[in-house]
Amino acid sequence: MRQVVGISGANGRPASRARARSPGGGSTTSALGGSGVRQVQAGPSQGAAYGLPSPGQANRAGGDARAVSLPFAAGAGSRPWGQSGRGSALASSSAPAASEASSSRRSRLSVVVRKRPMNRREVQSQSPDVLLCRDSAVIVREPKLKVDLTKYVEEHNFLFDESFDETVSNEQLYRACVQPIIDAVFQRAKCTCFAYGQTGSGKTFTMMGPPKRLVEGLPLEERTPGIFLLASQDIFRLISSKEYAHLGVFIAFYEIYCGKLFDLLNNRQLLHARENAKQNVVIVGLQEHPVGNVQDLMEVIEFGLNSRTTGVTGANVDSSRSHAILQISLKDLESKEEHGKISFIDLAGSERGADTLDTDRQTRMDGAEINKSLLALKECIRALDQQLDHTPFRGSKLTQVLKDSLIDPESRTVMIANVSPCSISVEHSLNTLRYAYRVKELRSGSTKQSGGPAPSPGIGDPGMQYDQGPPQAYAQGDLADDVSSDESLLVDEDGVRDYQPQQSAPFHNSFSAPSAGPLDGIPASSSYASAYPGGGSSSPAEWSGNAAAAQQMGRSALGSAPAAAASAAGGMPLPQQHHQMQHMQQPQRLQHLQQQQHDAMMRPDNAPPPLGDLGLGGAEASQAALDELARQHDRLIGTILAEEEELITSHRQHIDMMVELIKEEMVHLNNVDRPGSDVDAYVTGLDRILGLKAEYIGEIRGRVDMFKEHLQQEDSLSRKFQSLASSSS
Numbered sequence: 001m002r003q004v005v006g007i008s009g010a011n012g013r014p015a016s017r018a019r020a021r022s023p024g025g026g027s028t029t030s031a032l033g034g035s036g037v038r039q040v041q042a043g044p045s046q047g048a049a050y051g052l053p054s055p056g057q058a059n060r061a062g063g064d065a066r067a068v069s070l071p072f073a074a075g076a077g078s079r080p081w082g083q084s085g086r087g088s089a090l091a092s093s094s095a096p097a098a099s100e101a102s103s104s105r106r107s108r109l110s111v112v113v114r115k116r117p118m119n120r121r122e123v124q125s126q127s128p129d130v131l132l133c134r135d136s137a138v139i140v141r142e143p144k145l146k147v148d149l150t151k152y153v154e155e156h157n158f159l160f161d162e163s164f165d166e167t168v169s170n171e172q173l174y175r176a177c178v179q180p181i182i183d184a185v186f187q188r189a190k191c192t193c194f195a196y197g198q199t200g201s202g203k204t205f206t207m208m209g210p211p212k213r214l215v216e217g218l219p220l221e222e223r224t225p226g227i228f229l230l231a232s233q234d235i236f237r238l239i240s241s242k243e244y245a246h247l248g249v250f251i252a253f254y255e256i257y258c259g260k261l262f263d264l265l266n267n268r269q270l271l272h273a274r275e276n277a278k279q280n281v282v283i284v285g286l287q288e289h290p291v292g293n294v295q296d297l298m299e300v301i302e303f304g305l306n307s308r309t310t311g312v313t314g315a316n317v318d319s320s321r322s323h324a325i326l327q328i329s330l331k332d333l334e335s336k337e338e339h340g341k342i343s344f345i346d347l348a349g350s351e352r353g354a355d356t357l358d359t360d361r362q363t364r365m366d367g368a369e370i371n372k373s374l375l376a377l378k379e380c381i382r383a384l385d386q387q388l389d390h391t392p393f394r395g396s397k398l399t400q401v402l403k404d405s406l407i408d409p410e411s412r413t414v415m416i417a418n419v420s421p422c423s424i425s426v427e428h429s430l431n432t433l434r435y436a437y438r439v440k441e442l443r444s445g446s447t448k449q450s451g452g453p454a455p456s457p458g459i460g461d462p463g464m465q466y467d468q469g470p471p472q473a474y475a476q477g478d479l480a481d482d483v484s485s486d487e488s489l490l491v492d493e494d495g496v497r498d499y500q501p502q503q504s505a506p507f508h509n510s511f512s513a514p515s516a517g518p519l520d521g522i523p524a525s526s527s528y529a530s531a532y533p534g535g536g537s538s539s540p541a542e543w544s545g546n547a548a549a550a551q552q553m554g555r556s557a558l559g560s561a562p563a564a565a566a567s568a569a570g571g572m573p574l575p576q577q578h579h580q581m582q583h584m585q586q587p588q589r590l591q592h593l594q595q596q597q598h599d600a601m602m603r604p605d606n607a608p609p610p611l612g613d614l615g616l617g618g619a620e621a622s623q624a625a626l627d628e629l630a631r632q633h634d635r636l637i638g639t640i641l642a643e644e645e646e647l648i649t650s651h652r653q654h655i656d657m658m659v660e661l662i663k664e665e666m667v668h669l670n671n672v673d674r675p676g677s678d679v680d681a682y683v684t685g686l687d688r689i690l691g692l693k694a695e696y697i698g699e700i701r702g703r704v705d706m707f708k709e710h711l712q713q714e715d716s717l718s719r720k721f722q723s724l725a726s727s728s729s
């Protein structure tokens with residue numbers, strides 16, 4: 001079994017010394033428990049350390065001073081967690097941001113974006129920085145080429161709860177969006193903080209700070225702390241107070257790779273998640289270690305990270321193919337009862353969905369599993385936030401183990417989407433942003449308007465204005481609700497408004513794949529651009545003539561990211577939905593279809609829609625066929641993963657039972673050798689034992705045959721998909 005990677009970011013990427021020395025954090029006010037209004041001042045520009053100007057500073061009114069709105073925390077006068085007056089709070093910097101923040105407050109979920117600085121390699125390659133973070137807005141300027149090789153820029157605009165540019169330190173990020181959830185943990189909440197993004201986008205830096213080799217030898221105060229350290233400092237600061245003297249800190253660290261759990265603090269022991277009678281998920285065998293101070297805690301984390309790295313070296317896989325979960329629990333020292341808990345999750349690299357096209361089965365299975373888990377995570381967040389009756393926790397190991405944290409009525413979740421700034425990574429960055437946006441948009445209290453409220457002049461560049469084009473964008477997850485509204489289907493599928501730089505020509509509205517991201521997103525060409533006027537519709541000719549683009553748009557689990565769409569296939573459109581589709585532009589029809597497929601994902605019993613019934617032809621038909629194959633593949637991978645686990649368990653049981661039978665045989669043999677032995681008893685006994693052996697072997701043989709058959713099916717399905725994908729491109 002191949003093992004996984006690490007948060008440790010042992011990726012050998014160059015990092016500037018100047019950055020490493022940057023203390024990363026200007027003056028920050030407040031400690032946990034503070035209240036009222038805070039402002040976080042930007043620290044020394046890390047971007048400058050990379051020899052780059054700081055766009056954040058250049059564009060932001062007031063130079064390097066920046067008001068950071070705290071996604072969860074209440075503004076003055078309101079209570080961040082709805083429970084007590086304790087809690088951190090920052091003021092929103094603008095009215096729309098305030099309204100967005102207030103929608104965040106209603107929600108238990110906060111989604112923020114963090115952009116890392118350009119690295120030396122990117123600077124040397126002279127590839128431009130294409131990403132701009134401004135308060136809650138993220139603007140991506142994607143360089144594109146027309147068929148006639150004319151260059152143009154396609155702009156994608158997203159609104160999140162907050163975005164942090166390359167000038168923002170770990171400490172500022174922490175104070176703004178993670179500290180409040182640490183605070184909540186002390187108020188008995190179970191919280192989760194996800195770091196998500198492409199390999200090399202800064203997840204490890206955010207969680208752990210710069211790589212060890214860069215900070216070794218530096219005095220402590222000059223090291224840039226990561227979120228783990230900052231959180232543990234706050235945890236131990238609070239726990240030393242009288243109020244929490246009865247609590248202790250316990251830490252567990254494990255990872256999920258290909259649907260299996262490994263204990264990073266116990267020699268990579270294989271763990272099993274089981275539901276107990278109360279339907280709580282228990283990770284059987286997971287070791288929790290008591291820690292007494294910050295240093296102990298960091299040492300235990302370091303140990304776990306090394307264990308991950310060892311796994312990597314030994315098995316030659318990289319960290320971005322696993323999810324790593326660091327769990328810090330507060331427990332009553334006497335009763336051992338859990339008081340609160342925070343789980344930090346370093347999610348698998350967002351680009352890994354594309355692994356599902358790999359020729360190696362194990363890699364395909366990793367990719368499919370990652371897709372599945374990220375899709376399930378999104379669905380669970382959606383179901384919980386919208387208080388739906390059913391939350392599909394069993395959709396993946398990731399959601400299964402996070403069940404108790406996500407389901408907790410006081411739970412709070414922060415998702416940090418890490419993105420690389422460089423044009424080289426633009427497609428991956430867009431996928432990350434789309435996934436994060438989808439998570440954000442799914443939550444209750446989100447407006448169905450594109451990308452939330454239109455930004456105030458304070459948010460946009462003075463030289464830019466938001467495009468008034470489409471009257472409304474629709475939130476993908478709300479399609480079913482909105483299906484009767486034609487208007488809602490006319491907008492950019494990012495669910496965000498595009499805005500037009502006044503000076504920039506030609507202007508291209510973007511038409512992006514539907515529910516993108518690693519699951520639903522598109523790895524190679526993430527958005528489908530067309531220079532259509534009016535901002536609302538694309539050119540059908542241009543669209544339908546480009547089978548490759550169409551394929552990219554919808555390629556799913558097998559094919560890559562858009563697993564959501566593809567893997568979700570199943571479920572015919574309702575009659576009125578079908579009717580609605582006739583009036584849509586081609587890409588919208590396809591996206592509409594994909595959305596339906598996506599929505600049907602959690603209804604695996606649904607039969608796939610017969611392609612003919614959908615009235616599809618040409619590119620659409622082959623896309624739908626690809627989607628259907630991908631959906632089948634996803635299911636098959638799920639079956640294979642479950643069967644593999646069952647087979648291994650059965651094999652162990654088989655050996656145990658055989659050992660018991662052999663012992664019995666020995667007893668019979670010993671008895672029959674004695675003078676005056678009962679030969680009838682011997683024969684009867686032997687007959688029974690042989691019968692049982694045959695039965696046990698038959699049972700395990702059946703499992704092995706079935707498993708082999710499914711592996712073969714997976715192989716041929718994958719080949720079929722690849723040949724169909726290449727013939728339609």
Ligand SMILES: Nc1ncnc2c1ncn2[C@@H]1O[C@H](COP(=O)(O)OP(=O)(O)OP(=O)(O)O)[C@@H](O)[C@H]1O
Nearest residue numbers: 009013015046116199200201202203204205210320
């Ligand atoms: N905000 C930042 N400021 C300065 N350097 C950064 C920042 N974010 C990332 N880096 C640097 O960029 C490089 C890549 O970051 P990092 O290793 O954290 O990425 P990652 O997403 O964790 O990658 P992987 O998934 O491969 O572990 C590292 O050298 C890191 O120190």
